[in-house]
Amino acid sequence: MTDPTAPGLVLLHTSAAHVPVFDALRDRNHPGAVLRHLVVPELLDRARVEGPKAVAPALREVLTGAGAGAGAGAGVAAGAGRGSGAVLVTCSTIGAIAEALAPVLGAPVLRVDRPMAAAAVGTGARIVVLATVESTLAPTAELLAEEAGGRPVSIRTHLVAGAWERFAAGDAAGSLERVAAAADAVTGADAIVLAQVSMAGAAELARTRIPVLSSPAAGLAEGLRQVAAS
Missing domain, CATH: 3.40.50 (Rossmann fold)
Structure with a gap:
């Protein structure tokens, strides 16, 4: 108790x-x-x-x-x-x-997401941010740049189409499948950042060899x- x-x-x-x-x-x-x-x-x-x-x-x-x-x-x-x-x-x-x-x-x-951002910039300079809500992209990119502390870093952002709609409709599994597929499609990156808590489960579904980082x-x-x- x-x-x-x-x-x-x-x-x-x-x-x-x-x-x-x-x-x-x-x-x-x-x-x-x-x-x-x-x-x-x-x-x-x-x-x-x-x-x-x-x-x-x-x-x-x-x-x-x-x-x-x-x-x-x-x-x-x-x-x-x-x-x-x-x-x-x-x-x-x-x-x-x-x-x-x-x-x-x-x-x-x-x-x-701050500890995740610190881990991402420590992994490498090429970071891809995946999000299911567009309003999350800019704050996450700004946080990564802040955690880089002036070190050169390349940040690419991508909105996973349809993933938020599935999550909002109660289809969490379907949302995670879309996020995992988007992660598997990423190339030329040192780390992939899953920008939202609701995306965390996709890290276990993704098959990419690029580190996929989540925040919870x-x-x-x-x-x-x-x-x-x-």
Whole structure:
């Protein structure tokens, strides 16, 4: 039974489908760790239409529990108040905006794809980014360039046609098959980055010899490390 007063990691999702993914990773790799999930699909819905920067005010409300976001945001604020020490944002589209709001929360805010990006640029200079939502491409490419730290890096992006529509319709397997096929079609790359949490399962389906990197496992590990350090 989870101790409601125990230090834990708050995870901010824009899809409820991500909750079991991280719970399974916790059970397998971090038994006993406390995860507190917050699901706010509206953040991604708006970011896809108006751009990631447009969700900054709403995201701030979620993180602080203010205004219209009080019901959802109170979960984050309460979690942090119990010694959470960190928030892991699992939506790559809004990750950069969330990180910039860390001072508002008074605790670390980590985007789930940052550890993956660091691993990608450490693998080589030629990186292909695959995404199923167009709004994720630019934030992921910018993160990779940031993690490269001035080193020359070639970043190519590709939107996997039809994969998001299948995921949204509940056909996760069909979505992953399309992503895996897109990964297998990549040539001339040192690493392939799966930009979204929902794509992670495609890494096991792909047959390419190019390393295929996903974000959930490394992101969760870093989030829990920050909790332990806080």
